[in-house]
Amino acid sequence: MPHNVRVSSAFPHSNASDPVRHLLVLPDRDAAGEAADEASERFGLDEEPQIVREALAGEDDAEDAQWLVVLEDPDGELDAAALRELAEEYDGWLEVG
Secondary structure, three states: OOOOOOHEEEHOOOOOOOEEEEEEEEOHHHHHHHHHHHHHHHHHHOOOOOOEEEEEOOOOOOOHHHEEEEEOOOOOOOOOHHHHHHHHHOOEEEEEE
């Protein structure tokens, strides 16, 4: 998956049969990379997390972008509180997609 796509383009829709998708929203690429590595280690992920750049609505400047670490959770086993804590360690937050 390309790194510079809008989230809505990368993940067009969801329904009840889709797996849970956790998004760590982070302020920069370095934080996203470090958080992705840490998530893999902490949670023993089967799939490597994806890192996606999300430009803020109406902004074209690279400075006005957030970085997402996308964690697939097909069985809903990841602990949301632990993921939230990880995101906060890197000055970010958790969203569930």
